[in-house]
Amino acid sequence: MQETLKKEGKFEYIEEGEGPVLLILHGLFGALSNFADVVPYFSNKGYKVVIPLLPIYTLPVINTNAKNLSKFLKDFIDFKGYDKVNLLGNSLGGHVALIYTSQHLDSVNSMILTGSSGLYENSFGGTFPKRENYEFIKQKVEYTFYDPTVATKELIDECYEIVNDKARALRIIALAKSAIRHNMAKELEFMTIPSCLIWGKNDTITPPEVAEEFHSLLPNSELHWIDKCGHAAMMEQPQEFNSKLSVFLDNLYGK
Numbered sequence: 001m002q003e004t005l006k007k008e009g010k011f012e013y014i015e016e017g018e019g020p021v022l023l024i025l026h027g028l029f030g031a032l033s034n035f036a037d038v039v040p041y042f043s044n045k046g047y048k049v050v051i052p053l054l055p056i057y058t059l060p061v062i063n064t065n066a067k068n069l070s071k072f073l074k075d076f077i078d079f080k081g082y083d084k085v086n087l088l089g090n091s092l093g094g095h096v097a098l099i100y101t102s103q104h105l106d107s108v109n110s111m112i113l114t115g116s117s118g119l120y121e122n123s124f125g126g127t128f129p130k131r132e133n134y135e136f137i138k139q140k141v142e143y144t145f146y147d148p149t150v151a152t153k154e155l156i157d158e159c160y161e162i163v164n165d166k167a168r169a170l171r172i173i174a175l176a177k178s179a180i181r182h183n184m185a186k187e188l189e190f191m192t193i194p195s196c197l198i199w200g201k202n203d204t205i206t207p208p209e210v211a212e213e214f215h216s217l218l219p220n221s222e223l224h225w226i227d228k229c230g231h232a233a234m235m236e237q238p239q240e241f242n243s244k245l246s247v248f249l250d251n252l253y254g255k
């Protein structure tokens with residue numbers, strides 16, 4: 001990404017544009033570059049686009065869970081003084097958005113979920129039995145997408161490096177387990193803010209029935225499908241993703 005990573009205190013983040021805040025939460029393996037097509041599009045449309053780097057690999061292992069990532073998000077929003085943010089979360093990032101929203105509903109203007117955990121996900125699982133096997137990791141990364149060619153060698157290499165770093169692998173396992181334990185189904189009915197679900201029809205990690213369940217449980221939600229698309233719609237079908245999100249946000253702000 002061309003955007004500059006800013007550092008203030010314990011926070012590292014991207015912040016581009018001016019206007020209502022679109023705060024993006026990346027997933028477990030998600031780099032900030034996963035949103036490379038989202039940031040310029042919305043920062044040029046009159047939104048302040050922000051992506052904090054979540055402390056996935058820096059929290060003590062015992063404290064590495066989705067709830068503590070939500071606390072970190074609260075600290076970040078307070079530090080920046082943002083008011084009424086629009087939270088966009090992919091995968092684990094969606095789960096963090098859900099936890100934060102359940103506890104701080106008054107500070108969230110809207111919520112956008114894409115391939116979010118929080119109800120069910122078919123992830124790497126609790127262990128990495130073949131983590132030293134490059135081909136195994138390659139297949140797992142390709143499984144994320146409808147079109148396996150989206151899984152570039154750079155992306156596969158990055159995931160391979162992560163899971164073969166013992167300290168980072170332990171934290172990923174801890175986060176995956178915490179996400180499975182923390183099912184949000186009973187809390188969704190209280191999240192009355194406008195919610196937009198943008199889902200790949202071919203998502204194998206959080207399958208279409210997950211999106212349908214979110215839609216049925218979130219009282220003020222709309223569901224949009226993207227065909228020929230897997231778990232990371234903003235990467236695989238960025239133009240269609242941006243178009244659907246743009247309509248949702250522009251309607252909220254009367255643009």
